[in-house]
Amino acid sequence: MSDTILEAPATGDQPVVFDNPVDEVTAALKERFTEFVADDTRPGYGGLVVSADKIVEVAEALRDDLGFNYLSSVTGVDLIEEDKMEVVYHAYSIDKGGDAMVLKVQVDRDNPVVPSLTPTYPGADFQEREAWDLLGIRFEGHPDLRRILTWDGFHGHPLRKDWKEPFFEEEAKPFGSRWPAGEVFRAEEKNVYGKNVQYPEGWAPSGAEYEAETDSYAGITYSRESTPGLKTEKVTVNMGPQHPSTHGVFRMALTLDGETIVGLKPVMGYLHRNHEKIGERNTFIQNIPYTDRLDYISSMSNNLGYVLGVEKLMEAEVPERAEWIRILMAELTRISNHLWALGFLLNDMGALQTPMIYYYIERELILDLFEATAGSRMMCNYMRFGGVAYDLPDQVRDQPVMDFLHDLVYDRLPRVLHQGDELVTGNEIVRARGIGYGYLSAEDAIAFSAAGPLLRASGVPYDVRRANPYSYYEHLDFDVAVRYNGDIYDRYLIRIDEMQQSLRILEQVLPHLKATEGASIIGSKPQYALRMPNAGEAYGRVENPKGELGYYMTAKRRSANPERYHVRAPSFINLTALEKMCMGHKVADVVAILGSIDIVLGEVDR
């Protein structure tokens, strides 16, 4: 069995990159919905502004007739100056690749109602709930429009520009209180409650009306229907947020019929750290270390996606060596993430800790490189606009850096892949628990906007590195790993395939690193207070180890802070498909299925 893994992975038809399919589609849409679509004419902005009542029709036309069948991201934007709320949709063509078709809907800010796209694209489900939760945009026709990141009963919609948090100091950083007369204070001292809380004016609790327990189960009811034949009752079981195999503070409310899953509601927000609200206050450079903490297992790639977005906005040039270093770091991150993910997946499947501990030996070596290069094992804060922060170090541990990389790429990493393969791939238990469980068909994967290994394990060869290449990926020779069965076992295998492809890329990158030694690593001197030269919007996306990571940001001219900053988090959107994958399986399979999606809560909840 293991032999099949070591062969070159099966590759599907590679998507051909057209010059720009978006232009074609834009023209077609304009022709078909003449009165209802218009170009976004704000300087620096693009895409089509669609009138709210036609958005469902336009989306259906996009999906069925024009080939843009993959709705990647739904972003709510508060345009407080124009007194409007905007929803931005990014749709892609799975077959043709290329840029996003950007659709926008603008509605009245006081009563923002937009027709829901969830029936058309089920992948919009959680994203629309998020926009409702954080911005108060109501999606008509959404099957289950509840708060998702905060809790039911939370006061206000925090991402609105006029909503202030308890420790609010100023609209934008840097805060004036820090310098030149910075007298240290704890934010708690300035809040009457001494804590990070605030209540609606005049709100007085009796103390008894809030039962946290019932609150967190809202929307899930204990059902007494019985199945025909055998007399059983459905039971709702809570799993998480403190659970050894939910990969963090993730929670699921399972509806069970005996041992069988008949309903699953993910409950999240237990790690909602207000990334976007803080990000809109930060200056552009201050956001880089915050992106480290999104998907905290692959911080280098998070950095990369963010700086790509900002570079689009400011039109920065990146020197050659910096690009190679970026690819080196991104691919090492992919390997380190997949080693982590596989360790946990196998842990969930019963191979308790042994594979994990073996994988981590090599993962630690990658972290050593990150630590020697960027200064921190996990929170690298390494990419800068127009380059990277530091050149590669002279040494990692006691070895010269190129020797270290050579050993890593040609010896240690292939060895750990081979060893892991020997250890578990053929293992009867892993096969028995993996094959046929958690099935997701290709159509469903696209409909649910699944991304990354989850999408490709279902037989859809879509990889941002190929479909919409960034950095130097178009010059590199690698295959998009695809598996066709869409079950847990294939998701295990595809991660091994991807690591092998990453090694292939790394083998090509090393000579370039050697050749460009001593060359410049940053285009221009980074400024601590970058002023954005152009107004406009940008969407930077990368193929993160977990899937497509996108950063949507808008900025005014000469502004130091982004106006709107939104993260399209692959883990978050991949979870949309979880219920579908778990239906009909047993409770014990849920943890394995969840493990095979590979979520990170920092990114799910942001």
Place this chain on the structure above:
Amino acid sequence: MYGLGVLKGMAVTMKHFVATYMDDIHWLSRGGRYYNDNALQVRQSTKGKGVVTVFYPEEKLPVPERFRFVPFLVTDELEAGQQWGHDWCTSCGICAKVCPPQCIWIERGKQPNGRPKPEPEKFFIDIDICMNCGLCAEFCPFDAIKMDHDYELASYDRTTAHIHDKERLSKPISYWRSIAPKRADAELAAREFTQLSKSKKKSRGRDAGDEPEQEERIEAAKLRQLQYQGVLY
């Protein structure tokens, strides 16, 4: 055969088990596998074999030069009788402005006549907010704030121990030199280089031919700066 996969896996585990003992024997005549700095370096590098455990606190994994934990302020060397050295910080406020979570508070010093003095009166860092990102050190134009390597900061009380004031933050330049010798050298070279080019600009025309020695030094400094480009601005 059913069960073959399991047996194969067991063989891998066995290999790991044996490898450690083989490595033990290898190090037997070389000072032992444990509590031996040389052995630790090899064990943790790509050449390592067998168990990789670091026996902290008896043996500590050395941290690289660029390692960053909480920041500290660089001062001049202490002279006899001095409690702490002269600050390099000019209270320009760049670190406070670039700090992403805004954990730096600086009160700018004042001269008796009320004009600002290039020296901080007070300097606070709340390490409960600090995210160890290193942007302050990266953007400081005077090399006055650096990221410390001391990670052993566990405490029993945060209210008293976790807001570092100027006294707690100040450390002499020799400390920075001891934890990051290469970077300290490169920074010194870069400072000298800028100083030289400044004085050169001033004296240009007056004495036409610079001594070749000085030219060489400038070249060397340039090279080093290139090497550490991104570290120094």
Place this chain on the structure above:
Amino acid sequence: MTTTPNGNGATSEIEVPDELANSVVITSIAKLLDPIYNWSRRNSLWPLGFGLACCAIEMICTAASRFDISRFGMEVFRASPRQADLMIVSGTVTKKMAPIIVRLYNQMAEPRYVLSMGACASGGGPFKEGYNVVDGIDKFLPVDVYVPGCPPTPQALVNGLIAMQEKIDQQSIATAPWYRKSDPGADLLPVPLLGPDLVDVRQLDLIRKEAAAANERIEAEAAAVEASA
């Protein structure tokens, strides 16, 4: 004349004749048992297997191959709080999560310890200004050891765990929190509630007072508007 604390925390005074002063040690059973008791507790601290955020990854790395906290008898990560002695609060505590953490703490058997790992758990960290972040778990739980850093490296965490062991060494069997024999609910920490914001039930009086003041202000403003009209 020697004074020594006895097992009950009170001091007893026993007179020792001068000629015996060098050969007599006055102690108590508690004092003799302390080292044994502390030794056994410090070397089998079972942490609650409970990761919150980024720091949890470093916590797992600490438990994994390279740093291996089983050297301290701590590798037994328990999924159930009933079996755990040590809660490592590893990461950002959000308001949505705070009630659950307090509940987990209440479910842990005594003696129990809390280690706050990283800047976020200690004081909110870089996310402190956020609307959904609790500015330090010590607002709700008694924390024994703080480990600064964002995130603390595995070695820094081990350093914190050693500090925890040192703290345990200082404890006395007589005064250490023990399995409570009195009213089982008496020592439970109040679980915060999720209202329009996180509600600390110990602060209800303050919240009502503030609300009343706000209401008065609103009424006064309304009255002023009316008067001016």
